[in-house]
Amino acid sequence: MAMTTVDLRLFMAANPEIGEFIKVQMSLPDSNDCVTVSGIVHWSEMRGKNHEVGVFTQQPLPHVIQDHYLNMRRQAERYRCRVQGQICWTRNQIESAAVVVNYSFNGLSVRSDSASVVDEPFTFNWVHRGLSRQISAAALWQIEQDGGFLIAGCPS
Numbered sequence: 001m002a003m004t005t006v007d008l009r010l011f012m013a014a015n016p017e018i019g020e021f022i023k024v025q026m027s028l029p030d031s032n033d034c035v036t037v038s039g040i041v042h043w044s045e046m047r048g049k050n051h052e053v054g055v056f057t058q059q060p061l062p063h064v065i066q067d068h069y070l071n072m073r074r075q076a077e078r079y080r081c082r083v084q085g086q087i088c089w090t091r092n093q094i095e096s097a098a099v100v101v102n103y104s105f106n107g108l109s110v111r112s113d114s115a116s117v118v119d120e121p122f123t124f125n126w127v128h129r130g131l132s133r134q135i136s137a138a139a140l141w142q143i144e145q146d147g148g149f150l151i152a153g154c155p156s
Contacts, residue, residue: 008055009077015051016041035062043079054079076104085126087112107154116142116151
């Protein structure tokens with residue numbers, strides 16, 4: 001469906017588990033040859049009877065693939081999600097409930113009741129499979145949305 005130098009977005013009948021290692025064969029243009037790309041599944045969503053799957057590649061795609069297939073309108077694919085947690089603004093120590101609504105290789109978007117200041121560092125904390133997780137980022141921009149704020153962050 002789409003690709004960047006380190007990420008594939010595939011449509012497939014199979015439903016690999018998040019964290020599963022997979023290999024994908026890609027045809028080379030104007031050739032009978034194929035290139036095999038390996039990666040880790042990081043996202044999956046049902047689409048009708050098939051699955052849309054995000055795969056982070058172990059190494060950048062070979063140049064022969066990049067030269068023929070990449071559309072660089074977008075530097076990184078965005079993946080919808082709904083991860084509930086807490087956002088803590090570093091400078092003023094304000095903490096509030098928040099939800100990560102999408103992520104990419106380059107960053108994430110967080111919906112929060114508390115506003116940010118551009119370039120303000122923050123941490124987003126959540127629990128996944130019983131383990132506490134945390135990512136640190138800086139606010140790139142924000143907009144008011146649905147009575148709260150949508151904040152784009154870039155991991156620091």
